[in-house]
Each structure stands twice: as structure tokens, then as C-alpha cells.
Amino acid sequence: MTLSPSDIDARLTAVRDASPLVQCIANAVVLNHLANTLLALGCAPAMVDIPEEAGAFARTAAALLINLGTPYAEPRAAALEAVASATDAGVPWVLDPVAVGSLPVRTRLARELLRHQPAVIRGNPSEVMALAGSGRGGRGTDTLATADDARQAAQDLAQRHQAVVAVSGETDLVTDGVTDLRVRNGHPWLTRITGGGCALGATVAAFVALDSSQPFKAVAAAVAAYAIAAEQAAAHAAGPGSFKPAFVDALHNLDQATIAARLNMS
Amino acid sequence: MTLSPSDIDARLTAVRDASPLVQCIANAVVLNHLANTLLALGCAPAMVDIPEEAGAFARTAAALLINLGTPYAEPRAAALEAVASATDAGVPWVLDPVAVGSLPVRTRLARELLRHQPAVIRGNPSEVMALAGSGRGGRGTDTLATADDARQAAQDLAQRHQAVVAVSGETDLVTDGVTDLRVRNGHPWLTRITGGGCALGATVAAFVALDSSQPFKAVAAAVAAYAIAAEQAAAHAAGPGSFKPAFVDALHNLDQATIAARLNMS
Amino acid sequence: MTLSPSDIDARLTAVRDASPLVQCIANAVVLNHLANTLLALGCAPAMVDIPEEAGAFARTAAALLINLGTPYAEPRAAALEAVASATDAGVPWVLDPVAVGSLPVRTRLARELLRHQPAVIRGNPSEVMALAGSGRGGRGTDTLATADDARQAAQDLAQRHQAVVAVSGETDLVTDGVTDLRVRNGHPWLTRITGGGCALGATVAAFVALDSSQPFKAVAAAVAAYAIAAEQAAAHAAGPGSFKPAFVDALHNLDQATIAARLNMS
Numbered sequence: 001m002t003l004s005p006s007d008i009d010a011r012l013t014a015v016r017d018a019s020p021l022v023q024c025i026a027n028a029v030v031l032n033h034l035a036n037t038l039l040a041l042g043c044a045p046a047m048v049d050i051p052e053e054a055g056a057f058a059r060t061a062a063a064l065l066i067n068l069g070t071p072y073a074e075p076r077a078a079a080l081e082a083v084a085s086a087t088d089a090g091v092p093w094v095l096d097p098v099a100v101g102s103l104p105v106r107t108r109l110a111r112e113l114l115r116h117q118p119a120v121i122r123g124n125p126s127e128v129m130a131l132a133g134s135g136r137g138g139r140g141t142d143t144l145a146t147a148d149d150a151r152q153a154a155q156d157l158a159q160r161h162q163a164v165v166a167v168s169g170e171t172d173l174v175t176d177g178v179t180d181l182r183v184r185n186g187h188p189w190l191t192r193i194t195g196g197g198c199a200l201g202a203t204v205a206a207f208v209a210l211d212s213s214q215p216f217k218a219v220a221a222a223v224a225a226y227a228i229a230a231e232q233a234a235a236h237a238a239g240p241g242s243f244k245p246a247f248v249d250a251l252h253n254l255d256q257a258t259i260a261a262r263l264n265m266s
Numbered sequence: 267m268t269l270s271p272s273d274i275d276a277r278l279t280a281v282r283d284a285s286p287l288v289q290c291i292a293n294a295v296v297l298n299h300l301a302n303t304l305l306a307l308g309c310a311p312a313m314v315d316i317p318e319e320a321g322a323f324a325r326t327a328a329a330l331l332i333n334l335g336t337p338y339a340e341p342r343a344a345a346l347e348a349v350a351s352a353t354d355a356g357v358p359w360v361l362d363p364v365a366v367g368s369l370p371v372r373t374r375l376a377r378e379l380l381r382h383q384p385a386v387i388r389g390n391p392s393e394v395m396a397l398a399g400s401g402r403g404g405r406g407t408d409t410l411a412t413a414d415d416a417r418q419a420a421q422d423l424a425q426r427h428q429a430v431v432a433v434s435g436e437t438d439l440v441t442d443g444v445t446d447l448r449v450r451n452g453h454p455w456l457t458r459i460t461g462g463g464c465a466l467g468a469t470v471a472a473f474v475a476l477d478s479s480q481p482f483k484a485v486a487a488a489v490a491a492y493a494i495a496a497e498q499a500a501a502h503a504a505g506p507g508s509f510k511p512a513f514v515d516a517l518h519n520l521d522q523a524t525i526a527a528r529l530n531m532s
Numbered sequence: 533m534t535l536s537p538s539d540i541d542a543r544l545t546a547v548r549d550a551s552p553l554v555q556c557i558a559n560a561v562v563l564n565h566l567a568n569t570l571l572a573l574g575c576a577p578a579m580v581d582i583p584e585e586a587g588a589f590a591r592t593a594a595a596l597l598i599n600l601g602t603p604y605a606e607p608r609a610a611a612l613e614a615v616a617s618a619t620d621a622g623v624p625w626v627l628d629p630v631a632v633g634s635l636p637v638r639t640r641l642a643r644e645l646l647r648h649q650p651a652v653i654r655g656n657p658s659e660v661m662a663l664a665g666s667g668r669g670g671r672g673t674d675t676l677a678t679a680d681d682a683r684q685a686a687q688d689l690a691q692r693h694q695a696v697v698a699v700s701g702e703t704d705l706v707t708d709g710v711t712d713l714r715v716r717n718g719h720p721w722l723t724r725i726t727g728g729g730c731a732l733g734a735t736v737a738a739f740v741a742l743d744s745s746q747p748f749k750a751v752a753a754a755v756a757a758y759a760i761a762a763e764q765a766a767a768h769a770a771g772p773g774s775f776k777p778a779f780v781d782a783l784h785n786l787d788q789a790t791i792a793a794r795l796n797m798s
Binding site for chain 1: 368460461
Binding site: 027028029030032033069070071072073099102103104105106191192193194195237238239240241242244245 | 560563564567568571572577578579580581582584585588589604606776777778779780781782783784785
């Protein structure tokens with residue numbers, strides 16, 4: 001199973017043309033970077049994350065991202081409101097279970113959110129294993145496991161929740177529980193900037209907004225575009241500091257020729 | 267009505283020389299970018315945004331910015347404390363009504379804050395129309411209307427609250443309800459970084475701090491300096507990622523020659 | 533008292549090799565910059581800052597930073613949990629008393645936290661004097677005093693709490709109450725980006741994580757490495773906007789030759 005460069009580029013172009021409204025309820029560390037990533041992709045990000053506002057807003061969004069880092073009480077309540085609305089209104093939503101496992105508040109919240117049919121779950125191997133019940137989670141967002149270590153857990157989660165699961169790592173794994181796909185693009189500096197994984201969650205939400213009927217392909221395209229932009233950015237950066245703005249530029253400027261030259265998916 | 271490059275430069279220099287203390291109660295997405303923008307202008311930003319601290323602090327500030335994105339309960343209470351103190355102490359304050367309109371919590375708060383005599387209201391066309399009661403607001407911070415679409419609303423607001431109203435767009439409109447002024451500088455990448463409008467609110471607060479007796483001219487100068495710095499930055503950037511640090515540099519380095527070469531105000 | 537370039541480099545290398553888990557409970561303005569600074573140093577930052585999660589997590593961390601800017605209620609409760617755990621488990625923790633003095637909520641919290649044996653206190657001169665009871669604090673994070681103005685206060689604090697105190701300024705002062713050390717490296721642009729002092733707090737935590745038995749030397753090495761990276765970055769930046777990513781790059785790439793060429797410590 002693979003996607004062609006032209007298919008990935010077509011999906012990226014569709015995102016840019018449609019400028020989908022992507023609601024994010026996300027952690028305080030990366031709110032700014034998520035918004036900038038979505039803007040670079042041509043989306044309209046909306047960080048509507050308080051009770052009484054988040055639920056109604058979710059009905060009007062094209063996609064919703066719930067990211068569980070720094071789960072303060074107001075965003076927790078907002079997340080529950082928002083996923084209920086999104087599910088009710090047919091708005092696809094993405095769960096990014098940041099550091100679930102041993103941290104009790106977010107782990108309980110993740111389990112409660114999972115009842116509301118996420119379209120996609122995106123996490124690192126430790127998070128995916130913890131969510132599937134087969135691991136205790138890593139050190140915060142840090143992980144020592146590879147995406148393939150979490151393959152069984154990802155497939156289980158995907159089948160149990162009828163969701164696409166994307167596991168991040170040196171090789172990224174995308175599965176719908178039956179078919180697996182691997183993306184071997186990317187760059188280690190994505191793990192040396194905060195939000196390197198979280199912004200992929202936002203990118204996935206943007207792509208799924210445009211094609212919720214084929215979420216597997218949408219997620220795979222998002223993962224590939226994101227990882228290729230990282231490679232492109234690293235070639236122009238002197239370290240993780242300059243990599244971050246270069247990555248935003250690379251996502252903004254990504255074209256089919258670059259995708260074709262770099263894509264490593266199977 | 268217009269300002270000369272030397273008048274704008276004189277006001278910018280006054281900000282740099284005085285290093286005004288600008289208190290911000292602002293949304294979590296852009297707190298960092300607002301602080302960096304104010305620091306680049308030579309100001310002393312102070313994000314004092316919790317109850318019991320914000321009110322007393324506002325008496326000592328040179329200006330206060332209230333930005334309504336991500337209006338969590340503590341900053342909401344802090345905002346009410348702070349504007350009451352600011353009004354009482356004669357400290358000019360700026361309202362940035364982010365995404366008011368259909369979002370109920372911030373819209374109620376904006377109406378309550380408006381009773382406390384803001385010196386300036388800065389928003390996009392949708393926000394200004396919603397605040398004036400003539401529109402339902404846009405999609406988050408996104409807007410399809412032009413500043414001139416919001417001209418009547420802006421004039422109404424200005425007269426009703428005896429405030430200067432600045433409407434952002436491809437052309438920026440500044441009005442005190444009687445006189446209008448347009449700034450045709452700027453760059454589309456300001457809409458492709460988060461906080462592109464919010465940081466203008468902070469810049470306006472900095473300029474008004476130095477000249478609260480002539481807020482109309484102070485706001486116009488702030489809008490022009492900000493928009494010209496954006497043009498200057500775009501010339502050195504490869505996309506919105508590199509535009510953001512280049513913009514902060516450009517504000518920091520802005521001089522009279524650049525203002526004179528680029529100013530397009532009428 | 534001084535450290536050799538090779539000693540500083542050895543401590544920096546130890547941080548990179550060990551990748552210590554550094555928990556931060558810090559202000560919303562700089563959370564992102566602190567995480568990126570720690571990642572550039574090779575650490576695993578974890579912004580675990582809510583009640584019920586922060587306390588248990590602190591037992592597993594290699595070091596803990598408590599930074600008091602924007603002290604919302606949840607991080608305040610989390611900070612108390614976390615320092616109690618850290619002290620109990622022997623995890624060194626660093627207090628950054630942002631803007632204590634006249635702001636009542638954070639000043640009360642700082643006094644309460646001080647009962648839990650911080651390994652290090654890092655602040656600007658106004659903050660250190662306010663914490664020691666000999667000053668009223670500055671304007672937010674702004675200060676007009678020099679580090680040597682706060683020397684007596686720093687020594688008093690160090691002796692009273694058996695902590696190392698680092699005072700930031702054009703010259704940085706590090707004291708354990710008996711021995712003083714001064715670092716004359718650094719660059720004024722550190723005061724023109726938000727988090728320039730706060731990220732030093734995070735860097736200090738990273739170095740102390742690796743050598744809590746000799747905190748004085750660990751703090752001095754952290755201050756020197758940080759200040760030298762700032763000099764290195766300024767040489768490649770056009771203003772505070774480009775200085776920020778350049779600084780993160782410089783920390784990431786800092787080597788013994790650069791330390792040896794620039795170190796000015798006595």
C-alpha cells in the first residue's frame with residue numbers, strides 16, 4: 001500500500017484551496033506552533049478551548065484536534081464538549097494522547113474521549129501502547145520504542161475504535177487495523193523541537209478535514225508531507241532553532257517535485 | 267489626514283526611549299509573540315493576568331492590552347480588575363476583541379469591558395462589526411470582509427465609546443468616528459502567522475502609552491510602523507516561518523528612511 | 533574561584549549524554565521557549581504542571597524547575613505538590629521567582645515554596661532582593677539594578693536556604709553564600725527576547741540534574757555555557773527576532789573551542 005507523489009500533492013493542494021477551519025484544544029506549550037503550522041498549510045486554525053464555547057464551535061469546524069498535554073480543567077471540559085458535538089455533527093476529530101500512561105488525569109480523560117469515535121489517533125509508540133493497554137507510557141513525550149514495537153497495539157486500537165492510528169518514530173507507521181503503511185521520511189530534529197509530534201497531529205486533522213471518507217489515505221498523505229517538509233527544512237538549518245522556522249517555510253512551500261524526489265513510503 | 271514619516275519615527279523613538287511598561291492580558295496562543303514584539307519595540311511587557319495581581323498592577327502600567335482569545339476564567343477576572351484600575355488611574359487601555367460574535371463567553375466579556383472606556387479598539391472587520399452589533403463575527407480570527415466593509419461599524423463604535431477604532435485588513439482603517447485614515451502598507455504573511463493582528467494590538471498599546479492625549483495619531487503611527495516593518499521583513503523571508511523572526515528584527519531596526527520609502531497612508 | 537573551559541564542556545557533554553528528564557512548572561509566556569532550550573541541550577523536558585500529576589511525576593524527574601510568572605491556580609497547586617515530592621525524593625529543584633516583590637499571589641507562593649529546600653534560586657537583581665526581603669521588586673521582569681547591587685541579598689538567601697543563588701545581569705553573579713563567582717559573558721539581546729532569564733533557569737536545572745552534589749559548580753557552568761551561546765548567537769543575528777532561533781542553535785552546537793575562546797569568569 002502506498003500513495004503516489006501526485007496523490008499527496010493533490011491532497012495538500014486541496015487543503016490549501018479549501019482553507020479548512022481546524023479547531024484545536026491543545027497543550028499550552030505548543031499552541032503557538034500548532035497555529036503557525038496550520039496557517040502555513042493554508043488552514044484557518046481556531047484555538048477555541050473553553051467550556052460553553054468549544055462545543056458549539058466544533059459543529060462549525062471542518063476538523064477538531066484534541067491534544068492532551070498540559071490538561072488544565074477548562075480545556076478538559078472543553079474537550080469533552082467538543083468531541084460530543086463533533087461526533088454528533090459528523091466532524092472528524094483527532095486524538096493526540098500526549099504522555100498518557102502513568103499520568104492519571106490525562107489518561108482518564110483519554111479513555112473517556114475514546115468513547116466518542118475519533119477518526120484518527122496519533123501518538124508516539126509509548127503513548128499508543130499505553131492507550132491500547134499494553135504499556136505504561138514513556139517519559140513525558142519522550143519514548144525509546146520504535147513505531148513497529150507499537151504495531152500490535154496500534155492495530156488493536158484501530159480495530160477497537162474503527163480509527164486510523166498513526167505512530168510516530170524514525171519510521172512512521174499508519175494503520176487502519178488491517179492495512180499498514182510506513183513512511184521513512186523525516187528528520188531527528190523533529191524530536192529536538194517541542195511540538196514536533198503535536199504539529200503532525202494538527203496536520204493530520206487538516207488533511208482529514210478534506211477527506212473524512214478516506215481517512216487512511218488522508219492520514220498517510222499528511223504524515224508523508226510533514227516528514228518530507230522536515231527533511232527539506234533540515235537541509236537549510238544550522239540546528240533545531242533555525243529548523244523550526246525553516247520547517248514552517250518548507251510546509252508552506254512544499255510542492256510535488258519535492259515530494260516526488262524524497263517520498264519513501266511502503 | 268495623514269502623518270509624516272518624521273512624525274511616525276518620532277513616536278517610535280519616543281517608545282524606544284521611554285520603554286513603557288505595557289501590561290497584557292492576552293490569549294495563550296500569542297503571549298510569547300506579543301512579549302517579543304513589545305521587547306523588540308523597546309518596551310517592558312508584563313503579562314500580569316491573574317486576579318488579585320492584575321488590578322493593582324494596572325495602576326502602575328503605562329498602557330494595558332486586553333486580548334480576548336482563549337478567555338480562561340482567571341484572565342477574564344483579571345481583565346475586569348485591570349480595566350477598572352486602568353480607567354480609574356487614567357491608564358489608556360486597548361481592547362482586542364478576538365473572535366467576538368458567535369462565541370458567547372468572550373462576547374459577553376467584551377460588552378462588559380466596553381463600559382470601561384477603552385482608548386482604542388483593534389480588530390479585524392468581522393470582529394468590529396460584531397462588536398458594533400452589525401455582524402455575527404467571522405471564523406475565529408479569520409475574516410472575509412475588508413476594513414472598509416466595517417467602516418460604518420467602526421465609526422459607530424468610535425463615537426459610542428469615544429475611542430479610536432483600528433480595523434485590520436489588506437488596507438487598515440483607523441477612525442475616531444469623525445476622521446478616517448487608511449494605511450495601505452503590510453503583507454499577506456501577517457495573516458499566515460498567528461498573532462499577526464494581536465501583536466498589532468500590543469504595538470498600538472505601546473504607542474498610546476506615550477501619547478494618550480492624541481490617541482488617533484498614536485494609533486495611526488503604530489499601524490503604519492507595524493505594517494511597514496512587515497513589508498521590510500517579507501523581503502527577507504522565504505515563507506511565514508522565517509517571516510516571523512524577520513518581522514521582529516524589522517520592528518527592532520525600523521528607521522525613518524525605511525518609513526519614508528514605504529509609507530502609504532491617506 | 534573559576535571553572536576551566538574543559539570542566540564546563542564536560543558538564544555540558546554529560547547533560548547531552550544523559551538526556552535528563554527536566555520537569556518544568558513555568559509561565560505560559562515562555563513554556564515553548566523553555567522546552568526548546570532544554571531540547572537543544574539534549575534534555576527531555578516535561579511540562580507536567582497540573583495537580584494530581586505534578587507531584588508523582590516529580591519523583592521520577594532528574595530535576596524540577598518552578599518558574600512563577602503567570603501563576604494560575606492549577607500550576608500553583610502543582611508547584612506545591614511537585615516541590616514536596618522533589619524534596620522528599622532528593623530531586624534537586626530550581627526556583628525562578630519571576631517578578632516577586634509587589635505582586636502578592638506569586639510572592640506568597642515563593643515564600644511557601646522556599647520552605648522546601650531549593651537547590652538553586654535564579655532571578656534578576658530585583659527579584660533576588662525582593663525574595664531576601666531587601667527590595668520591593670522591579671517592573672515585571674525588568675530591573676534597573678545590577679547583579680552586584682543584589683550581592684548581599686543573594687548571599688543572605690544562599691545561607692538562609694543552603695542554596696546556590698544565581699543573579700542575572702550584564703555580569704552574572706553566582707554565590708553559595710560564601711564563595712562568589714562572576715560571569716561576564718552574555719549579550720543585551722537576552723533582555724530583548726522573552727524568556728531570556730527563564731530559559732537560563734531551565735538550563736541551570738539541566739546542569740544541576742547531572743551534578744546535584746556540587747550545585748555551585750553546576751550552576752556556574754550552566755550560566756557560562758548559556759551566556760557564551762548568547763554571544764555566539766548574536767554574532768549571527770540581525771536583531772532579537774533572529775537571535776532567538778540562533779541562540780537555540782548555538783546552545784545545541786556549543787563546543788569546547790567556543791567556550792575556551794569566549795569564557796570570561798572570575
